[in-house]
Amino acid sequence: MIANDDDILRQAEAWTRAGRGVALATVVETWGSAPRPVGSHLVIDGEGDFLGSVSGGCVEGAVISEALDVIAGGEPKMLEFGVADDTAWRVGLSCGGRIKVYVERIDA
Amino acid sequence: MKLEHLAILNEERAARRAVVLVTDLETGAQRVVREAQADSDPAAELIEARLRSGKSGPAEIEGRAHFLTVQTPPVKIVVVGAVHISQAFAPMAKLAGFDCVIVDPRTAFASPERFPGVPVFAEWPDEALPRIGLDGYTAFVALTHDPKIDDPALDAALRAGCFYIGALGSKKTHARRVERLTDAGFTEADIARIHAPVGLDIGAVSPAEIGVAILAEIIGVLRRERRRRA
Known part of the structure; x- marks a missing residue:
């Protein structure tokens, strides 16, 4: 079954209650053709387990590695991805859109 | 996000009630606004418009960039x-x-x-x-x-x-x-x-x-x- 936002936030709560470090990533802005709408969530734990998506798989890897920093440091981060990004060859959106992703830690 | 806020989001979804998470993107401050209390929130108008559309999105509140995460019950x-x-x-x-x-x-x-x-x-x-x-x-x-x-x-x-x-x-x-x-x-x-x-x-x-x-x-x-x- 494909995870919906309901499953994702429940998983975030369950992981946090189980004592894992957890970060929640949310798509807060999109420009042009973006694969996932504003409000889409990705939840990540300290081991790099994740559920949900913020793009069609294009930038999840980068979001997860940033999320690990957020879990460790506790400060929320705003990430921006797009073709104009100088790392586009690695984590750009092939559809040509741009997205902004807010990553925050869940504090137990 | 505080765990208690996340817990309220999940509770409200389970009870099939709409709720909005208001995040100040500059300070990281957050509050959860239940549908029933939306009209007494300082950002009532913006929140109510979001509840009607059922869509999350950015908003400017008191001159600062915010994000409103809208949770409407699953259809x-x-x-x-x-x-x-x-x-x-x-x-x-x-x-x-x-x-x-x-x-x-x-x-x-x-x-x-x-x-x-x-x-x-x-x-x-x-x-x-x-x-x-x-x-x-x-x-x-x-x-x-x-x-x-x-x-x-x-x-x-x-x-x-x-x-x-x-x-x-x-x-x-x-x-x-x-x-x-x-x-x-x-x-x-x-x-x-x-x-x-x-x-x-x-x-x-x-x-x-x-x-x-x-x-x-x-x-x-x-x-x-x-x-x-x-």
């Missing part, structure tokens, strides 16, 4: 009639991310074997619907074209304010249904909320095609009309 589809169309419709609805339940008092139709993985209530709508719970996040489809079964269910769906109401039947069948609902005290505006003939007009023939037409119509009302209203 549920209640189908009265465990018929051939429902057998094709239920798995499609599930795949599209909707919870779907089937109600039909005729036990020969409403068997779990005919609907694997779908909750089936082999009961009259009067018994089953109060337990299932119809609300503004429910789409309701009547497919038996037997007035004994469909009519009481349509009555309940109209009163509950289901966001989509559809009923199978030819123009003639529907005309008779309109007469009965009018006699039961429903206004013209109430009755106009019923999509009949049910489903988008795509010339659907087979039960599965009719299922596609109904599902597409539900999605259209959910995504397009609601957005237009906001």
Whole structure:
């Protein structure tokens, strides 16, 4: 079954209650053709387990590695991805859109 | 985000109530606003507009960039009639991310074997619907074209304010249904909320095609009309 936002936030709560470090990533802005709408969530734990998506798989890897920093440091981060990004060859959106992703830690 | 805020979001979703998480993107400060308290929040207007559209999005509050995460309850589809169309419709609805339940008092139709993985209530709508719970996040489809079964269910769906109401039947069948609902005290505006003939007009023939037409119509009302209203 494909995870919906309901499953994702429940998983975030369950992981946090189980004592894992957890970060929640949310798509807060999109420009042009973006694969996932504003409000889409990705939840990540300290081991790099994740559920949900913020793009069609294009930038999840980068979001997860940033999320690990957020879990460790506790400060929320705003990430921006797009073709104009100088790392586009690695984590750009092939559809040509741009997205902004807010990553925050869940504090137990 | 504080765990307690996350817990409220999950609680409200489980109770099928809408809620908005307000995040100050500059300071990281957050608050959770339940639907019932939206009008007393300092950002009431922005929050209420978001609740109407059901969409998350950015907002400027007190000169600072904020993000409003909108959580509306998951959409549920209640189908009265465990018929051939429902057998094709239920798995499609599930795949599209909707919870779907089937109600039909005729036990020969409403068997779990005919609907694997779908909750089936082999009961009259009067018994089953109060337990299932119809609300503004429910789409309701009547497919038996037997007035004994469909009519009481349509009555309940109209009163509950289901966001989509559809009923199978030819123009003639529907005309008779309109007469009965009018006699039961429903206004013209109430009755106009019923999509009949049910489903988008795509010339659907087979039960599965009719299922596609109904599902597409539900999605259209959910995504397009609601957005237009906001």
